[in-house]
Every structure is written in C-alpha cells, then in structure tokens.
Amino acid sequence: MKSIKKAMILIGAAGGFALFLVSVYRIFNAQLVNAPSFLILIAGIVLLAAGIVCYNSSVREQKALQKQDPSAKSAYMDRVQSVVDFSGRYRPVLIMLLVAAVFSCMHPRFLTGANFLNILKQNSHYGILAAGVCFAILLGGIDISIGSVLAFSGAVAALIVSSGGSVVLAVVAAILIGAAAGLANGVFIARFKLQPMIVSLATMSIFRGATLVLTDGKSFPLGKLPGSDMFKAIGQGSVGFLPVPVLILIVVYAAMFYILNMTAFGRHVYAIGGNEEAARLSGINVEITKIIAHMMSGLMAGVAGVMVTARVASATPTAGNGYEMDAIAAAVIGGISLRGGEGQVLFAIVGAVIIGMLNNILNLMNVSSYYQTIIKGVVILIAVLLDAKSKDR
C-alpha cells in the first residue's frame, strides 16, 4: 500500500507534468489538435491530480505526527527519505519520461505511437546486447567483444541462409556461436583469472577478423532463396502491430528479469559482483557462475546478430562495429553499476530507449551524425558520473 502511494506521488508528479506540457504544446500547435493530444492531456491531468492528492494527504498525516517529538519527526523524515529512495531507484525511468517530454516539445512528430514503436524497433538489438552485457557488468567485469560476436554470428547465419540452409539452423547456429564466444571469454576470465577487459578486447579482435575472413571483406546479401524471406521477417516483419524485433525484445527481457531476480543463479551473480571472496566462502561456485554469465552475454550477441542481419538483409564485415559502446552505455544509463553487484536489468532497456530517443530527435532535427556521436559521449559521461556520485561504497 505504502509503495503504491509512493509510486503515485512520483509518477503523478513527473509523468503528469511531462504529459501536461506535451499536450499543451500539441494543442497550441494547430496541426496537432487531434484525439491523441486530448488523450494525453487527460492522462496528464489525471496523473497530476493523483499526485497532488497523495502529496496532500501525506502532508496532513505528517503534520498530525509532528508533535515536537523526535520519533514522530523521524517518521516524517522517513517519508521524505522514502520518496527520495523511490526516485533514486526509478531514476532511469523518471529521466526517460523527462527526456520524452522535452523532446516532444522540440519536435511535433516525436511523441506519436508510431515513432515510439519505431524507436524501440530500431534500437531493439542494442537493448538485447545491453541485457546480455548486464551479466558481465553485474559480475564487476565487462564484455566488449559483443559487437564483433554479433558480426560473426550474423555472417554465419547469412551464409547458411544464402546457401539454402534452413532458417532454424541459421538461427540456432548464430546463437550457439554467440554462446561459444561467451564461453571462451568466461573460461579465460574465470578459470585463468585474466582481466575481463583484456580478454574481451582480444576476442573482439579475433571475431572481427573471423568475420572479415568469412565475408572476404565484402557484404553479401541473403539472396533470393525461399528461406531468405522467412529469415528477413525476423528483422522486418510484425505480428499484429508489434514488429518482430520488439517482440523478441520483450521476450528476452522477461527471461533476463526472471533469471536475475528469481533464480539462485541470479543471486549468485549479484553476490559475486558485490564481494567475490564472500561469495566463494558462502559456497557459491564462482567459476561456473562467471562462465555461464559470460555465456549469456555472448548468447545475446548471437541473438542480436540474427536480428541485425535480418533487418538489413545482408551480412556486412563491419556490422556491429562500436555497438558494444552503445550497449554498455545503455546499461550504465539504466543505472547498472560498473562496480558490479548493483542494478536492475529491466532498466537497461530504459537506457537503450533513452539513447534511442536521443538519436531519434537528433535525426528528426537533422543534426549531423558526427555531432550525434559527440553528444552521445557526453551523455555517457554524465551517466557514469551520476553512478559514481550516487552510491559511494
């Protein structure tokens, strides 16, 4: 009950105000006096009102408690603190709402259902990579090989499809290759105790090279065989109004959420990231946990490889180049601490959406992609700074 109230106050205040601004903008912009604008207006007012009501009631409660006695006062402090805690915990979501509101005011076409789905679709592979790399980051490590692994597994899938192999085989092969790459990372990191950064730097180079060898340095299309259309659907098709990549995204995040929050394995990952020695003495099999976690990271790169290849209907030697940066940035913006052991995988997608929205608005406003790269770098710096500032350990 208490947490619902907290949620109302905050969502009400932040979300409601944001939506209110949006709707005002849209209605004053004559072309956008339409049904969605009014829906947004109503939603905004409702949320705002709910927020105010909740805030009022808690203020009244707190006044009743304030009888100059420190313990009653501390109950009030608790409430303030819990609001602060709540907004700290859901900070990525609040930032996303705020960014969405600001961007909506900057461009009329930004806040439309179609554009939002489009953002999700265009960034789905970043989201998937981010979900995978979360495992490595939660351990207190990193995996920068995912961009190259994506390229290689995508190329293998394309090769299979273009030479007439079955789509299922192509998908399974790509995923297995991703998992194998993660296994290799994991073994070197956990078994031979090498630095995750160095290990994945090496495998990044290896898989980029392997992709170049496989594609002979040229992109090659999926071809016109019957299987290729089916394969392309993975990147381009849709089920009802939901694009397939978004569907995959949802499924993957549901699975990752379950694994990290509900299972013993997930607990082990967090414990190792928090204090590896304590985890070992508690009887956790640190080596195996680390290896499996890295396999998850590679596996997700394989999935993303299939999606990217299917979307552009060809394999390219430079596919996924630099994607690891966006994925790690998404995770960090989503509040997953680079020091390990802290963060919630669901917020990685929020981070990916924030980056996606940023790219989207810059595109809509015709900002050159060169500047986009600079702006993205600045945003990442800010996110890391917030991480370092907020939770001193």
Next chain:
Amino acid sequence: MGKVVLEMRDIVKRFPGVLALNGVSLKVYEGEAMALLGENGAGKSTLMKCLTGVYQRDEGSILYNGREIAYTNARQAQDDGIAIIHQELNLIPRMKVYENIFLGREVKKKGGALDKKYMYEKSAELLREIRINISPNALISSLSIAQQQMVEIAKALLMDAKVIVMDEPTDALPDEEVESLFNIIRELKKKNKGIVYISHRLNEIFEICDRATILRDGQFIAEKLVSELDQPSLISMMVGRTLDQQFPYEPMPLGDVVLSVKGLTNNLVRDISFEVRSGEVLGIIGLVGAGRTELAQTIYGLHEWTEGEILLKGKPIHPANPNQAIRHGIYYMTEDRKRNGLVLIMDVRKNISLSALDKITTFGKVDVKKERAICADFIEKINVKTPSQNQRVRNLSGGNQQKVVLSKALMTEPDVLILDEPTRGIDVGAKKEIYLLINQLKERGKAVIMISSEMPEILGMSDRVLVLHEGRCKGELSREEATQEKIMEKILS
C-alpha cells in the same frame, strides 16, 4: 578531576527507518578515558561519526575547547585535533610505517622532493614517545594488528590530537597484545589526552577507563565513574535487565565421531589430528599465528593439503573448495565479516540465505516467501537490529553485521559447524543468545568447532579444548582439566 575538553549535547541522528541517536550527551575529560557502552546498534559508532564529521548530526551541539564545531569530513576533525582509530585500519599495507604516518601530510624540501630523513626521524620520535619498538622503515603488511593500531596512534600524535576515539580497538586483538595497547593508553592519559574507548569487553573498561557513558537504543542512560560501578550494574544499565550466568553450558550425550582429522599437513599447519563427535563443542585455542583459522580454512577447502586425511563419518573426503565442503556438510563461518563474510551492498535477507539457497530453491527458482519466513525467524531469535530485511547490511552496526554472518552459517544446518570468533563485536546480551543457539545445535546432534581468542568463552562453552601453537597441536584438554594456566602451560611446552 580533569577538565572537559569536549562536550556533545543532545545529539539526534536519523537514518531512513532508524532513529539512531535520540538526544545523546557525552563529555570527554582531559587525561581520562571515557568508556562508551551499549548494546549492538545502541548508536556508539554513529555518535563518534557525528563527532568526526563522517555523518552530520540532525540536532544538538558539540563544544570543543569552548567553541561550537560542525565538521563536514573526517579530515577537518583530524586537523582540529580529534582523531578516530577505527576498527578497520586505514593504513596502506605496502607502504612503510613512516610513509603511512605522514600520508597526506608529507613534508617536502624546498625543491619539492620529499624530506624522507625528517619524516623518518619524526616518526621514530613519535613511536618512542609511546614506547613502541617498531622501525619506521618496516612495511605495514609485516606488522601485527596491534602494531598497526599503534602506528595509527602515532599518526594521531603527529597531528597533535587532543581527543582520541578508539572504536572497538581490541576487537581483533589477541589477549596478549591488549596489554600493550593499554600501556599506550596510559601514556596518552599522562600526556593529558582525552580518550573515548568503545568496547564490548567489560573487564577492559574496569582496567583502563575512568568514567563510562551508557547508551541504550539511541538514548542516553547515564554517565558514571567507573569506580562506582560493578559488572552486573553496568550490564543492567546497558541491556535494561539483569543477566544471570554468562555461559549456559549444558552437557549432551555424545554421539559418533563426525569429523576426524589425522596428521593433516600443508604449508600452514603441521601434523594436526583431532576428532569431534556429534553433540560436542570442540574449542580451539592458541596465540596469534597458531594456525587456528588456517586449519579451519584447510578443512573447508580454501587451502591445499597433501599429507594426512580428513574423515567425515568415517569416509575420507578432500574438498577442493567451500562449495564441495558444504556439500559434505561442513560449514565455516569466517572471522573477517567485512572482507569475506558479507556482501555489504546486498540486503540482510539475501545475505542470510546466500549459503543455503538450494534449501529454498525449486527448479532454480528461489522461494522468497519461505526465505522471508526463515530470515524473520533468525532476526528475531538472535535479535538482529535492523529496520527491515531489505536493509543493506552495510547500514547495520558492527555487531549486527556479525549476527547476520552467524545467521547465514546457522541456516546451512551443517553436520560440522566451524565458528571462527563467533562473538566478535557482539554485546553481552546477544552473546548469551548465541551460546544458547550453540547448545541447540549440540542438542540436535551437530558437531561444533569453536575458534576464539577469548579464553573465558572457550573455557565456558567447550566440551573439549584443542591447543594449537605455531601450526602444531600442543595437546587436548577435557572440560574438567581446562584452565587458563593449563592451556598456557601446553602452549609453552
């Protein structure tokens, strides 16, 4: 009677869900040691952190040398002459003694180069002043914990501290080194320093302190002259009730041999043999460096061994890591809770269940409801003071963290439980609860091995005592035979 150098008045400090200090006052007198006493979570460390600027007080005032102070970090307090010696020492192990003493306050020559000669000599002088025999050139990592504490004290002297706070300084200190710490405290008192001394070992209070301030649940209870106090009255002020008999030992009928170790040898221990039966507590005692922890960790699969054998219920085992040891039914509770006992950023509940997740997991899914129930049970039984199960362990007081480590060990329900300094930093009241839990384990036919530096605890709770010295067995004593003198005799034989 000394003059008051420092006075804290009506300090209030709140944390989310916790009113840690509720109007606490404390006076520090020149040339005297003030004991600060209270149960785990009473607010002792928090009060000191409010003094030294680690935390900011919400209400109240602090007068120091007649003026009001409010530091925002510990560095300011140090510069002003208020030093705190934490239980976790803040020295850099791979640097030399004099480098540590001058850390952050390096003296430079004109050209900007370090004036090593001056720093070396000044350090030597400071160490001489408190009559310690350590070379300023020694590496910190080569010193014992007591010696490291002394380096910290020398550091405080360098800054010409007027007030020196010691938060559980003897917590990790072997008995024989406590005396040298006390000698230094006596020296400091002669130099007219004001000392605040926090400890759960009440006999120390009577030995070294002049006055005592008692807190309970964040509230000020009393300030008394130590000479007017005795142990029972002190305890009743601390816990709010009287405690009978400190060691509730109960003999149990002994069962079969559960664990037997024969001629165990590696580079840490030599030729160790002993047995434990179900329903028995085996106490292991020895001086520092006796190899007690090393022995336990070897059995737990943390160190390799090649010679000898370990038999569990008659079957030879050779666990290669803790995971395997736990599967065999052996659990080791570590002595160093911060370093390898707890995941400080995780919450209380997840820490307690960390070793026993498979007990509450079906098809990989953790049964959180069951987990909550079990944790609530432990929290209640050994009185862990925490606002909720979801509180991060980092925010608990030292003693309450220790209780979480202990709950974690108990939840695994092993056949053989090895407890390494189980009551370190735990208050008198809770200690007894822990001893009662050990009795329950005995009753259920478990074997318990207890390692402790506190001789009374070993003598009070063990059925048998194993004496180690420098990695070797020096003999075994039955409960009836075991006395402090006999044990020392064995060690020195």
